[in-house]
Amino acid sequence: VPAAREVLTLPALQVAPLLLGATLISTVGAEQVTVRITEVEAYEGAEDPASHAFHGQTKRNAVMFGPAGHLYCYFVYGMHWCANITCGPEGVASAVLLRAAEITAGLDYVLARTPVVARLAGPGRPAGRGRPAGPAKLASGPARLARCLGLDGSHTGLDLLDPASPVRLAALGPGQPSETGPRVGVAVAADRPWRFWLADAPSVSSYRAARKKSARPTRQT
């Protein structure tokens, strides 16, 4: 199924499951990296308190209000980048967060480019003790996935359907068995099962509830 603008222009909630199994190609680095998406989350705008666009348009989230099929990267926790695909018609904020994928081409390059990634699942590394098992976990989690693809804020706004773009959405998934659940690390609207993943895909990240707000200390010296 070819990736089409009109499909991505649907609300994120509808686009999200269609992105499972989709192919994403990055030529941002020296060599091409290709992945198959296995886990995503939908974020709507005005009616979704967990969305970056919930409070309206800002400089950071502006691309979410643009046409569908563009890349939205944001920086979190002082060290990580995460990547979204914008959805919905122009003027309506909506996006799908890319949470996990399996690397289908360029694995050697990914391992060579980022030593910290290679340490996670490089050859000869056994599982356990803080060490995820095998290359399936290399792009497991939104920040790991963005890192494997070489994405950061400089790539925000790229048109994923432009054949000349260094990051492209080549094809949508054929519609495989998938499962849903609440979004990871999201405290508000926790009752909405807007996380989607491919059943039995080893690259899918593990669920973590939002860290509960620590009761604020009464004093600090």
Next chain:
DNA sequence: ACGGCGATGATCT
């Protein structure tokens, strides 16, 4: 296998 927590900086009120 699972849970707690520190790192670290942009963004927005």
Next chain:
DNA sequence: GATCATCGCCGTT
């Protein structure tokens, strides 16, 4: 000045 759409390390079962 608080809040993160996280990750990796460390300690405990």
